[in-house]
Amino acid sequence: MTVQTTYRTCPRSGLQFEKQAEALMKINAVTAVVALLVGGLLAIGVVLTRWPAVHWLAADTFYMVLTAHGIDMLIFWIIFFEVAVLYFASSTLLRCRLATPKIAWAAYALMLIGAIVNNVSVFQGSSSVMMTSYVPMMAHWSFYLGLILFAVGALIACFVFFGTLVVAKREKTYQGSVPLVTFGAITAAIIAVFTISSGAIILIPTFLMSIGLINEVDPLIYRTIWWAFGHSSQQINVAAHISIWYAVAAIAFGAKPMSERVSRGAFLLYILFLQLASAHHLLADPGISTEWKVVNTSYFMYFAVLASMIHALSIPGAMEVAQRARGYNKGLFEWLRKAPWGNPTFSGVFIALVGFGFLGGITGVMMGTEQLNLLIHNTIYVPGHFHATVVIGTTLTFMALTYFLIPVLFQREMIAPGLAKIQPYLFGFSMYFFCLVMMGAGTLGVSRRHWDMAFSGHALAYEWPGAAYLMMGLVGISGIVAIAGGAIFVYVTVMSVFFGKKLDAGVVSPKFTPLMPAAPTAAAQTYGSAGFVAPGTFVLAVFFLVTFVLYYFVNWKYLGQLWGLS
Amino acid sequence: MSAILPPSERLWWKHPLDRLEAVWIGIAFVWCMVMFFMMVFWHVYGKQNLSTETYKTTPDKFSAAAQAMVDKYTVRTETEQNIPVVAPPEGTDVYMIARLWNFWPILELQKGKTYKLHLTSMDYNHGFSLQPTNINIQVVPGYEHVIKVTPNESGTFSIVCNEYCGIGHHEMVGRMYVK
Numbered sequence: 001m002t003v004q005t006t007y008r009t010c011p012r013s014g015l016q017f018e019k020q021a022e023a024l025m026k027i028n029a030v031t032a033v034v035a036l037l038v039g040g041l042l043a044i045g046v047v048l049t050r051w052p053a054v055h056w057l058a059a060d061t062f063y064m065v066l067t068a069h070g071i072d073m074l075i076f077w078i079i080f081f082e083v084a085v086l087y088f089a090s091s092t093l094l095r096c097r098l099a100t101p102k103i104a105w106a107a108y109a110l111m112l113i114g115a116i117v118n119n120v121s122v123f124q125g126s127s128s129v130m131m132t133s134y135v136p137m138m139a140h141w142s143f144y145l146g147l148i149l150f151a152v153g154a155l156i157a158c159f160v161f162f163g164t165l166v167v168a169k170r171e172k173t174y175q176g177s178v179p180l181v182t183f184g185a186i187t188a189a190i191i192a193v194f195t196i197s198s199g200a201i202i203l204i205p206t207f208l209m210s211i212g213l214i215n216e217v218d219p220l221i222y223r224t225i226w227w228a229f230g231h232s233s234q235q236i237n238v239a240a241h242i243s244i245w246y247a248v249a250a251i252a253f254g255a256k257p258m259s260e261r262v263s264r265g266a267f268l269l270y271i272l273f274l275q276l277a278s279a280h281h282l283l284a285d286p287g288i289s290t291e292w293k294v295v296n297t298s299y300f301m302y303f304a305v306l307a308s309m310i311h312a313l314s315i316p317g318a319m320e321v322a323q324r325a326r327g328y329n330k331g332l333f334e335w336l337r338k339a340p341w342g343n344p345t346f347s348g349v350f351i352a353l354v355g356f357g358f359l360g361g362i363t364g365v366m367m368g369t370e371q372l373n374l375l376i377h378n379t380i381y382v383p384g385h386f387h388a389t390v391v392i393g394t395t396l397t398f399m400a401l402t403y404f405l406i407p408v409l410f411q412r413e414m415i416a417p418g419l420a421k422i423q424p425y426l427f428g429f430s431m432y433f434f435c436l437v438m439m440g441a442g443t444l445g446v447s448r449r450h451w452d453m454a455f456s457g458h459a460l461a462y463e464w465p466g467a468a469y470l471m472m473g474l475v476g477i478s479g480i481v482a483i484a485g486g487a488i489f490v491y492v493t494v495m496s497v498f499f500g501k502k503l504d505a506g507v508v509s510p511k512f513t514p515l516m517p518a519a520p521t522a523a524a525q526t527y528g529s530a531g532f533v534a535p536g537t538f539v540l541a542v543f544f545l546v547t548f549v550l551y552y553f554v555n556w557k558y559l560g561q562l563w564g565l566s
Numbered sequence: 567m568s569a570i571l572p573p574s575e576r577l578w579w580k581h582p583l584d585r586l587e588a589v590w591i592g593i594a595f596v597w598c599m600v601m602f603f604m605m606v607f608w609h610v611y612g613k614q615n616l617s618t619e620t621y622k623t624t625p626d627k628f629s630a631a632a633q634a635m636v637d638k639y640t641v642r643t644e645t646e647q648n649i650p651v652v653a654p655p656e657g658t659d660v661y662m663i664a665r666l667w668n669f670w671p672i673l674e675l676q677k678g679k680t681y682k683l684h685l686t687s688m689d690y691n692h693g694f695s696l697q698p699t700n701i702n703i704q705v706v707p708g709y710e711h712v713i714k715v716t717p718n719e720s721g722t723f724s725i726v727c728n729e730y731c732g733i734g735h736h737e738m739v740g741r742m743y744v745k
Contacts, residue, residue, distance in 0.1 A: 181570050219707050223691075246569035247570050259587055260579070263569075284702055286710070302601055305601075309594040310587075317587070369605060371616070373702075375702070377693070379728060447726055450728065450730075452737075460724065517572065545593065560612070560614065563717050565714065565716075566714045
């Protein structure tokens with residue numbers, strides 16, 4: 001079967017873009033950035049209200065803005081961008097045409113309509129139910145309808161991705177196994193199918209309840225299934241942004257994975273175990289057995305944590321090996337000092353990787369421990385943690401990739417490269433601080449999703465310690481700095497895409513150029529060397545582990561001081 | 567060979583590991599097992615494990631049980647709303663209602679004594695966040711959660727609702743005394 005399309009080979013990266021796939025990647029990425037812009041504007045309202053000295057918005061506006069911020073960022077920004085990543089990892093990396101482009105456009109249209117319907121519903125003010133929309137608290141029916149339409153669109157996009165893999169295989173555009181990055185994207189897409197199906201299973205009955213066709217959706221069943229959607233969607237992000245880390249290591253350093261077997265094995269562990277983590281949200285719930293909680297919250301036996309720890313070594317390790325091969329061999333860390341810190345694609349990914357591990361990973365495992373969860377359930381520690389995973393990890397990674405895509409995919413020269421250079425540092429480090437103070441406040445017990453920590457005028461008001469107020473003030477300040485960092489990203493990318501100098505599109509051909517099998521490199525032959533190929537990374541990894549162990553047991557000590565509970 | 571290209575070695579899965587990765591995987595695996603068995607260990611030897619004893623309930627049924635306790639053990643009332651302060655004896659079943667937007671009644675417990683605390687919500691999801699101790703439990707409507715609690719310090723404690731429950735969420739705060 002031949003399909004009318006053309007293939008463009010980018011002169012700057014050597015990547016080949018199929019016309020339909022390219023257009024779809026662009027539109028999905030641009031829509032994602034629009035969602036990020038909306039979510040970012042809403043973030044101003046959230047942080048300026050939670051900053052106790054400012055306490056800006058009225059209560060009803062605050063809860064509405066917080067609902068919209070969560071959904072626009074966690075769902076719309078990230079999933080639109082992920083669809084672009086899926087098309088990139090299939091069509092571009094495998095050099096094949098996109099399967100069923102018309103259906104891919106229909107998927108985009110459904111997602112867009114869903115996102116708009118949901119946003120309109122929230123901004124009308126009758127659906128301030130937070131992203132989680134726990135029944136029996138009900139939103140307007142259009143709130144659920146918007147989410148369902150969006151989910152169906154995203155599901156279709158996943159199947160276009162799977163179809164594209166089939167096209168590549170059938171048309172023999174590559175030989176052997178798919179690239180590691182594509183393998184990671186397959187992991188993300190498999191998790192996405194599970195995630196979106198769970199969303200449909202629970203949101204469809206809730207929608208039917210909102211229009212009066214069903215009397216009741218059980219609150220505990222809702223929580224259980226909703227989190228198979230809510231938490232698993234964050235696992236799509238993990239698989240997607242880790243794939244991008246491998247891609248950026250390859251692009252920025254020409255790094256090869258230290259071991260294909262290990263990295264793919266780690267992704268396989270994600271497919272098998274990562275979704276069990278939706279149990280993290282149910283550890284403080286009634287009616288769920290201890291055995292269920294322990295097995296699920298630990299990804300069976302922490303096998304997904306094992307996988308993440310493997311990636312945490314393999315990715316910087318691959319960078320180190322590549323840098324050492326270039327002669328940056330002095331001491332433990334010359335490879336890191338001489339890394340391209342001025343390239344926002346690299347610096348963004350590295351800041352994301354370190355922040356995701358130290359701030360997001362360690363705290364996630366702590367709060368996902370069955371008993372330790374009691375300490376922080378529903379405190380502001382929780383958003384502190386997930387801003388480290390989803391903002392520092394996923395969002396910053398997507399931003400870093402966007403800097404690479406502006407010349408390569410959008411064929412534009414970046415305007416204001418100086419601003420782009422500092423953006424990952426400004427955004428990344430202010431988010432580090434933001435997450436730390438949020439988790440600090442959470443450790444003191446401050447609630448999440450709460451308009452007034454002072455309980456003004458209440459006879460039984462609880463007075464939080466002064467340190468909690470201090471931390472929440474710092475949340476406000478660092479939040480504003482981070483929003484400024486996000487604004488720079490939106491400014492640079494939007495201005496570049498629409499007004500940047502046009503770059504050479506490269507050779508356009510009616511036929512794809514298949515990927516030729518590369519000759520096994522000398523480095524590939526030396527696998528299994530007796531030496532430590534990346535000693536610097538190993539030292540960093542051990543430092544990470546020590547931090548992890550200390551923090552983990554400090555929390556057990558804290559738990560041991562609480563009231564007896566049984 | 568690169569992460570964005572197909573592996574140049576067709577039999578990539580047959581390559582032996584580099585020692586660096588092998589050592590790290592070993593260390594990480596041991597740490598994962600430590601964390602897993604720590605949870606099991608705490609169930610055997612630790613004193614803070616959340617009970618799973620749960621019953622289906624209805625607002626009427628639960629209110630009746632709570633009212634019976636209040637009628638029997640109220641020692642005084644507090645605030646303009648005359649919230650009863652209830653001091654039940656050691657070992658009894660004590661009830662706490664979470665509803666839009668308060669916790670009812672105020673319990674007065676004794677340090678070092680164990681009580682069976684029954685929690686439920688009359689309407690939406692609520693959060694039981696005991697401060698400044700920092701014990702946080704989800705309260706789900708329709709489910710009566712029975713938790714054995716043993717306060718180990720005396721003083722005045724607040725119960726803050728930390729699950730969003732609508733426009734009055736931030737006004738939902740209750741109290742508990744331990745003597």
